[in-house]
Amino acid sequence: MIIDFIQQIFNGLVVGSIYTLIALGLTTIFGILGIAHFAHGSVAMFGGYLAFFLISTLGIGLLPSFILAMACGALLGVVLERVAYYPVRNAPPINSFIIALGLTLIIEKTNLLAFGVDQVIIPTPFNRVFSVGGVTMPELRVYVLLTAAVLVVGMTLLIQRTWIGMAVRAVAQNRSTAALMGINVNSVSMFVFALSSALGVAAGVLIGALFAVAPGVSEGLVVKGFAVLILGGLGSIPGAIVGGMVLGVTEAFAAAFISSGYKDVISFLLMIAVLLVRPEGLMRGKTR
Template sequence: MLIEILQQTINGLAIGGVYVLIALGLTTVFGILGIAHFAHGSVSMFGGYLTFFLVTSQGLPVLVAIPIALVVGFLLGLLIEIIAYRPVRDANHINAFIVALGLTMMVEGINLQMFGHEQVVIPTGLSRVFRLGGVTVPELRIYVIIAAIVLVAAMMLFVERTKTGQAIRAVAENRDAAILMGVNVKSIPLIVFGISTSLGVAAGIMVGALFAIAPGIGEGFVVKGFAVLILGGLGSFPGAILGGTVLGITESIAAGFISSAYKDVIAFVVMILVLLIRPQGLLGRSP
């Protein structure tokens, strides 16, 4: 039994890492700009598709393709902010909401046109399996977990320890006060979208390597990302990390010990239960 619990926990950690990255991207945009960026899942999948293309069609090693995809992701984030969200920044929230929905359909369509309708798996060549006692861990999952930890740590360091990070937090706390303190608030949304999209692309690459990328997959991940956001506490970075990990492990344990048929339902039931006790989420601030 103990081995099974450990195995399910490790199974859940890898997918939890993906949820964390998706949720961090979403929480950055939502917490700072107040935009529910629904296209985040589709953009993430674009990153996965791009990596697949670079590896399989261009013959690049996966370790070269990944940084390229992350940089392209960052630039794509800038583009999204400038073209899609900047024109409606000062308009009613419903405008940004509609833009987000339209953008989702647009990015999905672009993915379909550029990369086709077929499911793709990013070839990594990592097929070793490690055995510790009765627990088995595929090499790829170890790298995914490590990569997620590194990215999350880098993100936290950036936000907590750099001037730009401080400026982002200042805008998130109080935009008007940030302006008065001399923060260049025009550049903040750009940076936020760039970082958020890069994180999403990293998640897309992980999904593509661990599982597969296919049209429509991004929607499921963005729903889970928002669930994590709510579970962890809106706008909270530590909350997104904890929420994503909890959701990944809960799904895995629920599928293993209750029923795989209700995997998603059980995860969302846990989310609702947490919110009944802590309406602000696990690490969210009380209003």
């Protein structure tokens, strides 16, 4: 029983770390621009497909493909910000949401056109299975968890310790004051979109390696990302990390001990409950 318990915590943390990657992008974009970037899930799926293409068709190695895909993701992010979101930066938030929906359609269907309708699994050479005290830990899952952890720590350091990170935090706190202090608000927006989309792509690649990249995955993924945001508090980076883990573990427990068909229902109910009891999120107060 206790082994089962630990096993599910491990499984939950692996999936949760991917949710965290998605949520980190969403939360920074939300913090800076107040945009619910609904197309983030399809950006992630684009990344998964791209990495698959680079690895299987062009025969590039796993790590270079991963990095290349993230770079392309960053570029895509900048394009999205410039072309689609920038023109509506002063309009009501619902407009940028509609833009996000339009983008979702476009990216999703472009994925279909470019990469086909079949689901693809990114091939990895990691087939070993570790067993630690009865808990099964497939090598791949361990690496997914580690990769996600490295990216999350890297992102946090970038935001907390560097000059550009300080600019991002300043814009999140007060856009106009930041502009008055000589921060180029536009470059910050582009930077945030580049960074977030790169992380989203990373999540997409990890999902592709762990489960599969397929049409229709992105919507569920982005909603999970938003669920994490709600759990952790909109705009909060520590919140996204804690929220992602909580969501992943809850789901794993729900799937293992209650019903796998209703696991998403349970995680959404958790989110709704948190929202009603603590609308500011679990981690508010430690934000930014």
